Structures are given as structure tokens and as C-alpha cells.
Amino acid sequence: MNYLSDSYVEETRFGFWFLRSHTWQHHVLRVAINDLRGLFEGPLPERPVLLDAGCGQGKSFRHLHQTFAPKHLIGLDADPHSLALSAEEAASLNLDVELIGSDCASLKVADNSVDLLFCHQTFHHLVEQEKALAEFYRVLKPGGHLLFAESTEAYIDTWVIRWLFRHPMQVQKSAAQYLEMIRGQGFEFTGRNVSYPYLWWSRAKDFGLLERFGLCRPKPFGQREETLVNVVARKPLEVAD
Template sequence: MTTAAKPSADFRAKAFVPETRFGNWFLKTYTWRHHVLRVAIEDLLRLSHGAVPEAPVVLDAGCGHGQSLPLLARYFSPSRLIGFDCFAPALADAQGHARATGTSVELMPGDCSDIPMPDASCDIVFCHQTFHHLVYQEAALAEFYRVLRPGGLLCFAESTEAYIRSWVIRLLFRHPMHVQRSAEGYLAMIREAGFTFDAENVSYPYLWWSRARDFGLFERMGLRRRPAFGEREETLVNVVARKPLAWCAGVGESHTRQR
């Protein structure tokens, strides 16, 4: 297991690559909420195999404009829900979605590589389509590990390098290209951060919107065969990973810092 040094304040401005104007518009659409967020949350619940605790404390790491908040409230029934993001205009939009949850939601500004929460203070970290924007990915994972209670869950849903580097995504969105990873690369990094998971906790969704070459149109028209698993380069990866229950000094010290 390795740890990454936290970025200094001098480099904090480079820790996140903000979206384009088109990207910020798209993140507010029904397509994003229904075909991307909802589908990912339902898949993550399936991958958890019933391990989600009752009334959990849920941290939405990179909540953006807040469309995830009502969905997380509906599917997880949290006792406490925290929306966390570094982009102030998005958090302002998230206030309306927070009110729509019908429950108490805390909105918190900050960087995923430096989360202002105590050690072992939440049950679930939900990280959806956030990681490919982050430069200090190892530091962010170390923070997710730190704030989770022993036995807590990281619900991680991400686009891979194959998708982020496709021409249409490069045209419409902005990302730190030097840190993009394959599906297996993300899974290896999560394991290296100390999390555990099995094959039954991982999926590789092959959704229409993730096929940037033609968005699955040729398949729907019968002009192209849908490639089977193992024949294609995966564009999405979902995983529910667990912080081990045995969070003792030998493991926790490398992920914990004084506050």
C-alpha cells in the first residue's frame, strides 16, 4: 500500500480541471440525472450485495451541481448527507437540489485531497464521475479511506481513459489527460489505497452514452455487432470497495493525519 503526499497550497489551483461551459450545462440536464447518475447508483447498490448500512452517513465527493443529492437521499436513506465540491458555482446550484431531498443536507466546499472531516466519520463515500477531473488522485483516495469508518464503503463510478480520450469528449469537455487510467488501472489504485473488493463488487457498464464513436447507433440499426466483454476496451468501471474492519495502527497511521 502506498500513500501520496498532499499537494501544497501553491499547487492547489492545479488540483482540479474545471468543466467547459457545455460540460456544466450538461451536468444539469435530465440525461445526466436519469441516464448517468440514476443508472450508476442503482448499479452500485447491486454491487454492494446488501452491505449498505441503515441510515448511513454519506459523503458525496464531487457532488457538482447537486443532481445526485435527491437520488442519494432516495436510495440510501441517509441519516446525514454531505455534498462536497471545490467549484463554488456548482455548490450554489446544489442548494436547490439539497432542499428537494426532504432531508438535512450539508454542502461543504473543498478539495478531495484535503477533506475537512474527522477520521472515521462516514459510512459511505460516493464518488461518481469525479476522479477523471482530479490531478491528485492518490491523495484523494487516501482521504476517502481516512474519513470512512472501518467497514465503510467506497461507491466509485468512473469513466476510463478510453472514453476520456475519445474525440467527442476531448472536444466538449476538459480533463487532466496525464492522469487518466484504464478500468484495471483504477481498480489497482483503489486496492493500493487499502480498500478491498471482489469480482462480484465490480462491473463494466457498456452504456450507449459511453460509446463515444457512435453512441451505440450502429448497433441499434443492426449495422454493427455489440462487442462482448473481453473484446472491447472498457469505457466505464463501477466498484463498491470496503475499508477493512481491522483498521489498526499499522494500516491507519499512513492514512491519518492530525487535525
């Protein structure tokens, strides 16, 4: 496969199949988009230009369209096969989606042209994370929002995830490190714009099975290492030179 990124980390066959599954669409994508929607302060932008960075097979398109009603939806990915499946998904939903083959570290998108940039479970696949985040900042309009939803190192670096999926382990980060990186790029957010979901599928090591069978109690917030972090971060209206 001729990927559109020199640093692309190819997914496993299981991983590629899982990203088409009902579990992924209903328990992961849908839940994340609903959570991100609740992290906004003030009204949503009307008829936004929305970029899905790392759209994969396009399974986000339905939920993004229903939640944010974009006037223009862009799906971007570095895997040509995934983009072909995204085109099929958009056609099946009767949605007009612009599809772009591009590396997130070098987006083929104009400066200050996007209102909402959705990056869901993509960032931990990227090797050049600093460059990608700078590109996200570049293409967003002043006042635009980054919708960032990620699994952290505490989840990615578990035996079951390392066995089933493939990730660049050298770039994995904690929730705090992701938030520090986003703020360091110049984005603005407060605690009101951040959440730390503790969902069954994100429980490190056992997917919450021990808790489900009553063999242990879940650790409360502040006493556990977070496995998920969601944030809605805003590019300032006035950008410093």
C-alpha cells in the same frame, strides 16, 4: 472563479449545462446509483453518514436519499458556484444536506466519520488522484464503503469527449488501473463487487450509433476495452498500522 483547489480543471460551458440535464440525471446518475446498490454484499448500513465527493450541482441528492436513506448527507465540491446550485437543489427537495467547499485531495472531513463515500464521475477530473483516494480511505469508518463509478481513458480520450468537455488527460486510467489503485490504497473487494457497464452513452467514438442502426455488432465482454467501471470497495474493519 475562486476554486477551492489549486489543480481544479474548469469545465466547459456545455459540460456545466449537461450536468443539469435530464439525460445526466436519468441515464447516468440514476443508472450508476442503482448499479452500485446491486454490488453490495449483505445488507446496506442503516441510516448511514453519506459523503458525495464531487457533488457538483447536487443532482445526485434525490437518488442517494431514496436509495440509501442517510441520516446525514454531505455534499462536497471545490467549485463555489456548483455548491450554491447544490444548496438550491437540496432546498427544492426539502433535504437537509451539509455542504462543504473542499478539494478532494484535502478533505475537510474528520477521520473515520463516513459510512458511505459516493464518488461518481468525479475521479477522472482530479489531478491529485492518489492523495484523493488516501483521503477517501481516511474519512471512511472501518467497514465503510467507497462507491466508485468512473469513465475510463478509453472513453475520455475520444475526439467527441475531448471536444465537448475538459479533463486532465495526463491522469486518465483504464478500468484495471483504477481497480489496482483502489486495492493498493487498502480497500477490499472481489469480482462480485465490480461491474463494467456498457451503456449507449459510454460507447467510445459513436455513442453506439453504429450498433443501433445495425451497422456493427457490439463487442462482448472480454473483447472490448471497457469504458466504464463501477466498484463497491470496503475499508477493512481492522486497519493495519
